Amino acid sequence: MENILKSRNIKPTAMRILVLEVLAGQDAAIGLPELEQLFDRADKTTLYRTLKVFEEKKLIHRIDDGTGSVKYALCPANCECLPEDLHLHFLCTSCKKTYCLPDIPVPTIQLPGDFSVESVNMVAKGICSKCNQVA
Numbered sequence: 001m002e003n004i005l006k007s008r009n010i011k012p013t014a015m016r017i018l019v020l021e022v023l024a025g026q027d028a029a030i031g032l033p034e035l036e037q038l039f040d041r042a043d044k045t046t047l048y049r050t051l052k053v054f055e056e057k058k059l060i061h062r063i064d065d066g067t068g069s070v071k072y073a074l075c076p077a078n079c080e081c082l083p084e085d086l087h088l089h090f091l092c093t094s095c096k097k098t099y100c101l102p103d104i105p106v107p108t109i110q111l112p113g114d115f116s117v118e119s120v121n122m123v124a125k126g127i128c129s130k131c132n133q134v135a
């Protein structure tokens with residue numbers, strides 16, 4: 001964990017390692033309320049600051065899956081969070097989990113002349129593999 005933080009030029013503190021461990025242990029993106037619950041005893045300001053640092057250093061990205069609540073997920077290694085690094089997100093309508101699909105890049109969009117893109121938000125909705133197995 002420490003090496004992951006160092007590779008992103010983040011000073012490894014106990015709190016940062018903890019937050020990273022939690023994020024790395026998730027199979028889906030995690031929302032702020034869930035994180036707050038997990039870090040019940042920790043100072044919320046420290047948690048927010050940690051997330052902000054992670055986001056600035058491009059260790060995590062926030063996901064807007066259309067549900068109105070912000071979710072976070074780890075970025076793939078070497079991700080620079082540039083438009084060409086963006087990938088599809090998948091919102092399961094059954095378990096309400098949001099998954100990163102880093103193998104499916106968001107297609108480059110040809111915009112008319114004076115338009116420049118900063119980010120593209122692509123969210124697919126459906127049933128995830130886990131929910132499909134249960135069914």
Ligand SMILES: [Zn+2]
Nearest residue numbers: 092095128131
């Ligand atoms: Zn599901």
Ligand SMILES: [Zn+2]
Nearest residue numbers: 073089100101
């Ligand atoms: Zn993602």
